[in-house]
Amino acid sequence: MRAMAYETYGGTEVLRETRLPLPKVAPGEVLVKVRCAGVNPVDWKIMAGGLDSLMDVVHPVVPSWDVSGTVERLGIDVPEFAVGDEVMAYARKDYVHGGTCAEYVSVPVRALAAKPASLNWAQAAGLPLAGLTAYQLLTRLGTTADDTVLVHGAAGGVGSLGVQLARAQGARVIGTASPRNHDRLRGFGCEPVTYGDGLTERVRALAPDGVTVVADFVGGVLDTTLAVLAEGGRHASIADHTVLGAGGQWMWVRPDSEDLSTLGRLADQGRLTVDVAAMFPLSELAAAFTLSQEGHASGKIVIEV
Template sequence: MRAITYSRFGSADVLELTEVPDPHVGPDTVVVRVRAASVNPVDWKVREGYLEGVIDTTLPAIPGWDVAGVVEQVGLDTPEYQVGDEVYGYVRKDTVHDGTFAELVAAPVRTLARKPASLSFEEAAAVPLAGLTAYQAIQRSGVREGQTVLVHAAAGGVGAFAVQIARALGARVIGTASERNHEFLRSLGAEPVTYGDGLADRVRGLAPGGVDVALDLVGGDAVATSAAVLAQGGTIASITDATARTEHGGHYVWVRPSTADLDALTELFDAGKLSVEVAQVFDLADTADAHRASESGHTRGKVVVQV
């Protein structure tokens, strides 16, 4: 099969289109014919070698965790799926080696769910990692109707999902973003504020009594700012800064594969309560350019590769 591989850590230049053996189907896995995969910042951070010791890589490696496609082969103990089922998933394994930027991927059933009927394969591929991150951070924080939620980096891939999921739960959402993304946040139901110096004062201007939940999706001083605007008994959750838990009694969220959580996202999509924005679509042979587009930080929405 054709796959994107890299044999050494480095820039996007190390990515190559190669021929590799078809994946083996294990007893609790299915082989998915990949229709689309998407790029997440973690993909190029792993490729650069920044996360060695946190996420192990076996070289040569096929990158990618997000996938949408069609089940082509089932394992011995996979009653959840049949050949021909349309699925999507966050196919994270213990080691980065046989990822989703390929024509075929062996996916443990615990990493998959049925694709939302309302989404194309390209749109579905843009969901799993970012959507699960947002959903699990919100669930961990206990967001509920009537609360005020502050979302840092609300126009980003994870942030846009967090805004919509919190709104679907009946929460009021304040979202930080550059001014060029304020109208986009309004379209999602959030009240935008510009990030940078004076952010805490601007948030207090919108929520004088403080926010009930703050979601740090960007790092930097977001946790410290969140603590400064948190209401009594409020909660901070971060996907980048463990001090949210160790110093502020909140949550440090490392996204995990979950069929149940993907099913919950599917229900929101098919009910029209959740949408996904695809910024650019590249062919498999142009995956290096897709990585470069993601690294630029200038895209709103997800970068997708079609196979």
């Protein structure tokens, strides 16, 4: 099969288009024919060796964990799916090796869900990791309609989904973003504020009694979080482990078929959409990673396989 892969840690220069054998399909797995793969910052951070202390890596590595596609073949004991089913997944396994920037990928059933009919292939590939990250963080914080939620990084791939999910739960949402993204956030039912100097005062102007939930999707904002958090409020971060020393939670997204199915249902109910900022062919994965590294994409970056 055709794939993008790398043999050593490094920058985008280590990526090569190559041919690899079809993945083996273990019991409890399916082989997915890839339509699109989603790009996330963790993909190029792994490539640079940033997670070497956390996860075993087997080279050559095919990057990325997000996928949309069709079931090509079933492993042993997979009654949940049939050949030809349209699916999506956050296809992370217990070690780094066979990712989704390839024509085929094997996916554990525990990570797989039906593709929402309301999303196209690119949107479905952009949903799993970012959507699960936002959903699991907000769920763990017990977010309800009684909450006022502050989302740091509200215009990003994870943040924009977090805004929509908090609104779907009935919460009031304030989101930090650059002014060019404020109209987009208002369309999601969010009250946007500009990040940077004076952020605490701007949030307090909207929520004088403080916010009850803070979802940090960018890092480096703990001081602001604590300054605007109401007494008894809850906060969590996906990007700053120091929140653990300040009564917060530090989270890492987990593959979860049930959670992903919930996101799919919300999409089909018209309560969740995925903005795709850019699409690249498989051979231009390096350019997609470069765009992700620049950190200015307003939405998801997707590879079309």
